[in-house]
Amino acid sequence: QKEVEQDPGPLSVPEGAIVSLNCTYSNSAFQYFMWYRQYSRKGPELLMYTYSSGNKEDGRFTAQVDKSSKYISLFIRDSQPSDSATYLCAMRDNFNKFYFGSGTKLNVKP
Amino acid sequence: SQTIHQWPATLVQPVGSPLSLECTVEGTSNPNLYWYRQAAGRGLQLLFYSVGIGQISSEVPQNLSASRPQDRQFILSSKKLLLSDSGFYLCAWNLDRKSIYGYTFGSGTRLTVV
Numbered sequence: 001q002k003e004v005e006q007d008p009g010p011l012s013v014p015e016g017a018i019v020s021l022n023c024t025y026s027n028s029a030f031q032y033f034m035w036y037r038q039y040s041r042k043g044p045e046l047l048m049y050t051y052s053s054g055n056k057e058d059g060r061f062t063a064q065v066d067k068s069s070k071y072i073s074l075f076i077r078d079s080q081p082s083d084s085a086t087y088l089c090a091m092r093d094n095f096n097k098f099y100f101g102s103g104t105k106l107n108v109k110p
Numbered sequence: 111s112q113t114i115h116q117w118p119a120t121l122v123q124p125v126g127s128p129l130s131l132e133c134t135v136e137g138t139s140n141p142n143l144y145w146y147r148q149a150a151g152r153g154l155q156l157l158f159y160s161v162g163i164g165q166i167s168s169e170v171p172q173n174l175s176a177s178r179p180q181d182r183q184f185i186l187s188s189k190k191l192l193l194s195d196s197g198f199y200l201c202a203w204n205l206d207r208k209s210i211y212g213y214t215f216g217s218g219t220r221l222t223v224v
Contacts, residue, residue: 008151034212041119043200043215044154088153090212098212102153 003027006089006101015110019076023089023101026070030091030099033065035074038086038103047087048074079108112137116201116216123223129174129188131219133201136182141203143184144213145176148198160184196223 006023036044048063050056056063062075089101113136135141145157156169158176166176177185202213
């Protein structure tokens with residue numbers, strides 16, 4: 001079983017839609033959770049990070065962590081074509097090791 | 111501000127040829143440096159990390175090696191490439207391995223071994 005599972009997509013939505021991206025994980029020791037955005041042929045860039053359970057909002061983006069279910073989500077409101085990218089979730093364990101999901105490819109159609 | 115440079119952006123190499131990918135960081139001192147490989151559908155795999163000049167830790171035994179000849183320079187090498195070495199190679203840095211923010215990544219090198 002992989003430490004982090006993420007649906008690869010692709011996910012195709014019309015402009016203005018609400019997007020929900022998700023990851024599940026198996027290690028209950030994960031405390032820090034991150035979302036990276038990766039445009040084609042580029043390196044990932046940090047989008048949001050959260051600690052433990054709860055929600056965090058930044059503009060059109062909301063990150064949600066449910067540790068009881070070992071489930072994290074990234075919501076994008078009013079999605080734009082410029083949001084088209086691959087989104088990777090990442091988590092850090094107590095030994096400072098990071099685990100990445102394989103990424104979900106999102107396509108927002110104008 | 112800090113920047114990370116990685117080159118080349120794209121590389122096509124024959125099986126059995128050597129490899130050298132270079133990464134440099136500007137605007138900071140004593141960074142932790144990392145080499146990751148990203149394969150389709152498999153996420154990011156940590157290959158090497160370095161906490162200082164000449165200090166290299168390998169996460170996965172393989173056909174590759176890494177070196178850190180200067181504080182802000184990290185090199186990924188191979189003496190003889192295999193087909194399985196194809197992938198997207200990413201250099202990354204942070205100042206603290208305990209960082210909750212993860213890394214800052216370079217723009218990557220797409221390596222195709224033919």
